Amino acid sequence: MATYTLTVNVDSADLVPLKEAGYKLCIAKRVNDKYDVVWSGSDFFKRNTFQWNVAFQVFGSQKFEGGLRVGSDTEERTIDFGEICTLDKYGSMHPAHGAKDTSGVLRVENQYGAMHLGVNAKLGTKWSAIYLSDKPFYTGEINLTPIEKVVIWFDSKSETGTMLVDAITDCIELDFTGSAEPQSVRYASDPKTPGKGGWARGEQFILSSTYHIDTDTFSFEPPSAPLIAKLTDIINSQKDSQSSKISVFALTEFHEQGAAQTFAQYALEHQPDGIRTWEFTHSGHIVESKLKAQEDQEDDLAVRFLQDAYLSVLYSFQGPKYKRLSFDVHGRSSSPTPYWGESSGELVIRYGNVTDAANAAIGIPLLAKTGQSIYIANVHDENDEWVRMRLGLINPSGDVAQDRQTIVNPLAAALFGGKLFFEHPPFFPNAQDRVLGLVKWDAN
Incomplete structure (x- = not known):
């Protein structure tokens, strides 16, 4: 099952003005060739990551009224493409049945009569409405077709579940239909008018659009001169920080089914500071990642920074353990930094109190x-x-015994040397010379 990932970055200078003006970051998802419900309308931060899979529910509602929140009057039933739910003559929505397929169509058999039909989709772990028909359907079979396209904008009047009635201004549409690769955009407000903003993808301007709900059309909006200047500064600053050519590619293999997807989602939600590119894709038991730093650094420092960032997230992940990890470095002018399982391991330390x-x-x-x-x-x-x-070693010599001693000695000295943060030695291990022998090395 494909996992779709969207990252919306907000210029730091715009966070306070937008929030003080009451704006929310809003997303709508396309169904039956239109956008008509706010899928998510919530608070936002400098970096905002959204993930979803192909998961849907159908329901019935007696009312569609623009500006109000969607409400379900029937059961909300989980359904897959090709399946059908029956809304019986008493107004009860029955569980989905029938053969699943790849048609992209959800079906409802309406035996009740006039009823607005809606669709929920899961964003992260929460279900919320993405569609409610503005006109009621009558008896017969109704097709509902979600499309992997989203519209993003900032709104001071809407929230999650709001039925859209007015045109959506200063928005951008992103298309995921051709690929599940992660997509990222950056937003910046007009310096004089919070909420009146523009978008950038990488090093390109994206003209803001107005989405006209009644005609399902977009019209482009010319940006103001101050906004053009601001977006230019943002893009130029990104170009300046991209002078480093170093990219680190990581490959992590897990034992358990589903662990790769779980870790990829976890990692995307825990992007460390100082990382410009943080891309994760998964297939089967494998997670592949591409990392780049925001600031230019000397080659070895850049590699170490990116590897440390990746490892900090991997080791804080409380899910299933990984089986294999490798790093591949691109764009460096010096010799590569290898990853050696013999020089990387895990140690558990017990203290007398919290x-x-x-x-x-x-x-x-x-x-x-x-x-x-x-x-x-x-x-x-x-x-x-x-x-x-x-614990691990950058640039291992290949002499396993020497490398392990190089890693463990500073740690053991700190644990038992009474330095800052280590005023009391651990209960386990209980002697400095035991530390080396108690490390579980990744490869032996």
């Missing part, structure tokens, strides 16, 4: 600020006195 464990989880990653080692730590979800950490 406070000491929390302090250690803060202090351990700071050890990586100097030297060639990677240390990532999190307090264990199931027991707050335990710290689960990952």
